[in-house]
Amino acid sequence: MNVQLLMTGNELMSGDIIDTNSAFIAQELMQIGIEIKRRVTIADDLQLLVDEINHNSQKADILIINGGLGPTVDDLTAQALAKACQKPLVENQEALEHLHSWCKYKGIKLTPQNKKQAWLPESADIIANKTGSAVGFELIHNNCQIFCTPGVPKELTHMLQEEIIPVITTKLPESLCIDVSRLLIFGIGESNLQKLIDEQLPNWSNEIELGFRAGMPTIELKLTTRSKKATKEKQYWLDQLKGLLGAHIITDKPISLSEHVVQLLQQSNKTLTTAESCTGGLIASAITQVSGASQVFEAGFVTYSNEMKSALIDVNEQTLITHGAVSEQVVREMAVGALNKSHADYVIAVTGIAGPLGGTKEKPVGTVWIAWGAKGNINTHCFNIKNNRLNFQHHVCTLGLDLIRRILLNCQETPNYLK
Amino acid sequence: MNVQLLMTGNELMSGDIIDTNSAFIAQELMQIGIEIKRRVTIADDLQLLVDEINHNSQKADILIINGGLGPTVDDLTAQALAKACQKPLVENQEALEHLHSWCKYKGIKLTPQNKKQAWLPESADIIANKTGSAVGFELIHNNCQIFCTPGVPKELTHMLQEEIIPVITTKLPESLCIDVSRLLIFGIGESNLQKLIDEQLPNWSNEIELGFRAGMPTIELKLTTRSKKATKEKQYWLDQLKGLLGAHIITDKPISLSEHVVQLLQQSNKTLTTAESCTGGLIASAITQVSGASQVFEAGFVTYSNEMKSALIDVNEQTLITHGAVSEQVVREMAVGALNKSHADYVIAVTGIAGPLGGTKEKPVGTVWIAWGAKGNINTHCFNIKNNRLNFQHHVCTLGLDLIRRILLNCQETPNYLK
Numbered sequence: 106m107n108v109q110l111l112m113t114g115n116e117l118m119s120g121d122i123i124d125t126n127s128a129f130i131a132q133e134l135m136q137i138g139i140e141i142k143r144r145v146t147i148a149d150d151l152q153l154l155v156d157e158i159n160h161n162s163q164k165a166d167i168l169i170i171n172g173g174l175g176p177t178v179d180d181l182t183a184q185a186l187a188k189a190c191q192k193p194l195v196e197n198q199e200a201l202e203h204l205h206s207w208c209k210y211k212g213i214k215l216t217p218q219n220k221k222q223a224w225l226p227e228s229a230d231i232i233a234n235k236t237g238s239a240v241g242f243e244l245i246h247n248n249c250q251i252f253c254t255p256g257v258p259k260e261l262t263h264m265l266q267e268e269i270i271p272v273i274t275t276k277l278p279e280s281l282c283i284d285v286s287r288l289l290i291f292g293i294g295e296s297n298l299q300k301l302i303d304e305q306l307p308n309w310s311n312e313i314e315l316g317f318r319a320g321m322p323t324i325e326l327k328l329t330t331r332s333k334k335a336t337k338e339k340q341y342w343l344d345q346l347k348g349l350l351g352a353h354i355i356t357d358k359p360i361s362l363s364e365h366v367v368q369l370l371q372q373s374n375k376t377l378t379t380a381e382s383c384t385g386g387l388i389a390s391a392i393t394q395v396s397g398a399s400q401v402f403e404a405g406f407v408t409y410s411n412e413m414k415s416a417l418i419d420v421n422e423q424t425l426i427t428h429g430a431v432s433e434q435v436v437r438e439m440a441v442g443a444l445n446k447s448h449a450d451y452v453i454a455v456t457g458i459a460g461p462l463g464g465t466k467e468k469p470v471g472t473v474w475i476a477w478g479a480k481g482n483i484n485t486h487c488f489n490i491k492n493n494r495l496n497f498q499h500h501v502c503t504l505g506l507d508l509i510r511r512i513l514l515n516c517q518e519t520p521n522y523l524k
Numbered sequence: 525m526n527v528q529l530l531m532t533g534n535e536l537m538s539g540d541i542i543d544t545n546s547a548f549i550a551q552e553l554m555q556i557g558i559e560i561k562r563r564v565t566i567a568d569d570l571q572l573l574v575d576e577i578n579h580n581s582q583k584a585d586i587l588i589i590n591g592g593l594g595p596t597v598d599d600l601t602a603q604a605l606a607k608a609c610q611k612p613l614v615e616n617q618e619a620l621e622h623l624h625s626w627c628k629y630k631g632i633k634l635t636p637q638n639k640k641q642a643w644l645p646e647s648a649d650i651i652a653n654k655t656g657s658a659v660g661f662e663l664i665h666n667n668c669q670i671f672c673t674p675g676v677p678k679e680l681t682h683m684l685q686e687e688i689i690p691v692i693t694t695k696l697p698e699s700l701c702i703d704v705s706r707l708l709i710f711g712i713g714e715s716n717l718q719k720l721i722d723e724q725l726p727n728w729s730n731e732i733e734l735g736f737r738a739g740m741p742t743i744e745l746k747l748t749t750r751s752k753k754a755t756k757e758k759q760y761w762l763d764q765l766k767g768l769l770g771a772h773i774i775t776d777k778p779i780s781l782s783e784h785v786v787q788l789l790q791q792s793n794k795t796l797t798t799a800e801s802c803t804g805g806l807i808a809s810a811i812t813q814v815s816g817a818s819q820v821f822e823a824g825f826v827t828y829s830n831e832m833k834s835a836l837i838d839v840n841e842q843t844l845i846t847h848g849a850v851s852e853q854v855v856r857e858m859a860v861g862a863l864n865k866s867h868a869d870y871v872i873a874v875t876g877i878a879g880p881l882g883g884t885k886e887k888p889v890g891t892v893w894i895a896w897g898a899k900g901n902i903n904t905h906c907f908n909i910k911n912n913r914l915n916f917q918h919h920v921c922t923l924g925l926d927l928i929r930r931i932l933l934n935c936q937e938t939p940n941y942l943k
Contacts, residue, residue, distance in 0.1 A: 116737050118560050120547030121746070127565075128539030141537050142572060146546075146563040149735075153561060176715035177736050211910060218715040218722075236912075238715075257738065259912070316540050327540070379805075379826075385812020386798075386805030389826045393804020396880055396913055404832035407798070407808045407824035409817070413866065417823060417836075447832065461815055494815055 106277065108134060109165040110144040111157055113172040113182060114256060118148045126171050126261055133265055135329075137274055138283040149173065154185035162189075162249035167273060172256035174239035176218040182253050183242070187226035190246045197225045200240045207238045232268045236260050241268070284336040286343060288326045289355040291362070291507050292520045295324055298350075305349050306342070313339055322500045323355070323362065352516045355507070362506050363391040369513040370401035370451075377509065378449035379405040380418055380439040382430065383457040383473060387502045404447040408439065414456075418442030431456050431468050433485050440476035440483045451512065453477050453505035459494045473501050477508040484508070486523055525696065527553060528584040529563040530576055532591040532601060533675060537567045545590050545680055552684055556693055557702040568592065573604035581608070581668035586692060591675035593658035595637040601672050602661070606645035609665045616644045619659045626657045651687045655679050660687070703755040705762060707745045708774040710781065710926050711939045714738055717745070717769075724768050725761070729754070732761055741919045742774070742781065771935045774926070781925050782810040788932040789820035789870075796928065797868035798824040799837055799858040801849065802876040802892060806921045823866040827858065833875075837861030850875050850887050852904050859895035859902050870931065872896050872924035878913045892920050896927040903927070905942055 110130060116122045124146065131141050145161065147153045154173075161168050173182035187194045200223040208215040222239045225231070232241030232252065237260040243252045252269050254261050290298065295317050302309065309315070312335035316327035328343065330336045347354060356365050370377055379388045389405030392398050406418050411430050414420040419442040420435055428434045440454035457473025464470035471492065476485045490500045504522070511520065529549060535541045543565065550560050564580065566572045573592075580587050592601035606613045619642040627634045641658045644650070651660030651671065656679040662671045671688050673680050709717065714736050721728060728734075731754035735746035747762065749755045766773060775784050789796055798807045808824030811817050825837050830849050833839040838861040839854055847853045859873035876892025883889035890911065895904045909919045923941070930939065 115735050118550055118563065119554060120550035121737060121744075123542055123544055123547055125542055128542050131537055131539035135538060140567070142567045142569060144537065144565040146565065148559070148561045150561060157562075175736075175738075177718045177734075179735060212908070213713070216715050216719050218718045257740075259915070316538075318540055381805075384809075385817065385821075386800075386808030386824055386826065387812075389805030390803075390809045390917075393802075393806075393826070393828065394914055394917065396878075398804065399828055399882075402804075403829035404836060405805055405826035405828075407805065407812070407826070409812065409824075410822035413823035417825075417865065446836065459815075463818075495813055498809075498813065 106139060106167065107165045108139050108141050108167045108169065108273075109161050110141055111161060111168060111170045112144065112146040113149060113154060113170065115149045115179065117146050117172070126256065126258060129258070129261065130169060130171070130265060133270060134273075135283060136285060137270060137277060139273070139277075149179040149181055151181050151185055151188070154181055155189045158186060158189040158246070158251070162247040162251060165249050166276075168249050168251045169269070170251060170253045171261065172254075174222065174241070174253065174255045176216075176221055176238070180221075183225050186229075186244070186246075186251065186253060190226055190244065192227040194224045195227045196220075197223050197229070197231060197240075197242075199231050200225060200242075203231075203234070203240050204238060232264055234260055235263050235267075282331070282333055282336065284330045284339070286328045286339060286357065287359070288328075288343075288346065288350075288357050289320075289362070290324045290326055290350065290353055291322065291355055291503060292353045292522045293324070293350065298324065298326070301349060302346075306345055310335070310338055310342060313342055321496060322503050351518050352511055352514065353520065355510065361395075362503060362510065364395050366506050366510050366513070367392060367395040367398055367401055369510060371397065373513060375450040375513075376401050376403055376447075377451045377453070378403070378443045378447035379505075380443035380452065380454040381405065381407050382409060382414070382439075382455060383459045384455050384498050384501050384505075385409060387498050388453055388455070388505050391502055391506065403449060406439075406443050406446070414439060418446055429468070431458055431472055431474060433474055433487065436474035436476040437483055437485055440478070441480075444480050451477075451479050451509055452483070453509055455501055455505060457488075457497075457501065459497050461494065471497060473497075475501065475505055475508065477505060478512065488522070525558060525586065526584045527558050527560050527586045527588065527692075528580050529560055530573075530580060530587060530589045531563065531565040532568060532573060532589065534568050534598065536565050536591070545675065545677060548677070548680065549588060549590070549684060552689060553692075554702060554704070556689060556696065558692070558696075559702065568598040568600055570600050570604055570607070573600055574608045577605060577608040577665070577670070581666040581670060584668050587668050587670045588688070589670065589672045590680065591673075593641065593660070593672060593674045595635075595640055595657070599640075602644050605648075605663070605665075605670065605672065609645055609663065611646040613643045614646045615642050616648070616650060616659075616661075618650050619644060619661075622650075622653070622659050623657060651683055653679055654682050654686075701750065701752050701755065703749045703758070705747045705758060705776065706778070707747075707762075707765065707769075707776050708739075708781070709743045709745055709769060709772055710741065710774055710922060711772045711941045712743070712769065714743055716940075717743060720768060721765075725764055729757055729761060732758055740915060741922050770937050771930055771933065772939065774929065780814075781922060781929070783814050785925050785929050785932070786811060786814040786817055786820055788929060790816065792932060794869040794932075795820050795822055795866075796870045796872070797822070797862045797866035798924075799862035799871065799873040800824065800826050801828060801833070801858075801874060802878045803874050803917050803920050803924075804828060806917050807872055807874070807924050810921055810925065822868060825858075825862050825865070833858060833861075837865055848887070850877060850891055850893060852893055852906065855893035855895040856902055856904055859897070860899075863899050870896075870898050870928055871902070872928055874920050874924060876907075876916075876920065878916050880913065890916060892916075894920065894924055894927065896924060897931065907941070 229242040454476040460470030648661040737744040879889030
């Protein structure tokens, strides 16, 4: 089946935004065994759009158009599709009703600009949009089924997964059978991971494609098979990988590290607190992004200045003077203080130099002390993470969450990054 | 001048990597006044490549092909270009010499796989590659100048900036002059923004293109001009927009809202604290992502549970019982408590229901109370933000920062979202 993508938007051409939608669409279609071979990206230009729709619809069985459904003058998809199909634009009643109820839900007035989103090519069928104002729509042109989808990633996600993929699936031959498994990994670099697999699993089946995706600092390892036989065989190799990588595998489920940590805390009925200096609330934020976090997280402390480390979580002033804010002694006292003040079971405490300013010869930018554990059993470790400020903060956050994950799993093995 | 891009690589199609090269190329060309209107991305497939080269070279003045220059079997660019131009592949002596010296520099042996990179279409001119093994090359086909460039970003950077852009620049008409201005806007929706401009600035110059980019929840408004005359005229329209939108314009500089708030605090030598329930540290994290935040931010409180609201920032237990955690009284006491505990000058406090669970009929998911201001001058407001958990949190964070920004600027006007 020949599926092509047509991405529209000046912002995609100018480099102002990086196109993540096409990767998402590709991955979703890959799950049902469809590989996209061609994608065209064009600016908001009516004639270009019309030309591409006509050209691509002659070659493709399915054409997915993404973007250009909004209320502003540079949103041209409906107009271009109408022109390409030589049909008039008409006010679609279903789309108009959706706009009315969307505005009602949001408590805003329906403007003429918004109403533009209900003008669709005659005979187009609408595709529901559960999270935004612009409905999608589909029609057949040159024997090609054309789906028009919104550029806002969240709206695209719903529409593709819940409305479009089910339709495409009904058209697929039974034999098609791509199967993808993913492992979320932390604490081993990409090239070391490749080397480990090459050396330790030399007989790796060539029917099981390995793909790596660096998630800064986690890595996603993807195993793709293209036949029922290979899919059966895959379980053996997944087990081999699990034996080889141990607790460096965070999960084989489609969840994030913080979701996993919240689940583990829920399962053991325990709570966590945080005392953050250089990460400035990022760890607390990662945890509280997870629905249900309130069961396991009561309080976090962002103690950026020395004075506040003493005032809020009882770090001894003399310890700060003697050892400096970025030290084992201070991070330990931060951890103990946060546990005492919050009555939580576990703690992650961090103090370091995120940079780009603030480094010294003894404590260069990237130095960070992390403390983690439970009352009476606090571990500490010093890391040096060479990276820009934002990636440094994310790396420290991931380290803290991973160390707590290992305690919650009662892991005995020492992770690579502590060796 | 019609410049088109042809990106090649299975990894670009599968979604395993996000294409950042095309954004880079677009931005570099924009600097010399060239806008790319069309980009085609295809898998590593010889016939597809040949078809695209033939098709695109008929329309474009310049075609930049990116990727497929490497040593492996799926690197097909030279072969495809030779086939499209109906020329033989020949061993290019200059390319071979480059490979020899590259291998010598790296201390590795020149393998037959690497030697493949010297086989180029007859009559192609090579383009130097200072950082990798694969030279680029160019030739003219269908009156279109075709540049073949490497997919490795670092190699592309050198080759584009130092070799290709200078060549393209010599072909440009003197008159070409694109100029882009950007405004970061908050508190007006995309369709309302369009409506306001349509209604209030009906004589908008059609030489000044307007582009909207929804940043959830901020919006970037982009004004593009294509002549010196229009660029001069733009300042008038920027002033009109500033008059129309007032403090809804956060900045006309390339910085984020949190960077702007940190700068304003630095300029006025003031400090900020946060007391966060439903945003769980996101506001503190947004501030501390900015280098230099330590001058203006000493402490933040993540008080997720009722007990911790009392224990850490002195919210009266009776207030919590009487009014509930999501109430004006509680958010006000959170703000006052955080100011007292941190000795900061300004505060943002938030308490709400991020969902998807926890809503009631009186206080549905999306309800949030925000308090902001200084000691003795605390403002409060209740919002209802219908969105998923993550976007709800980002929206609340942006509201809090924007409200403090307005105080720091001593804004008298009431923002749309408080009306």
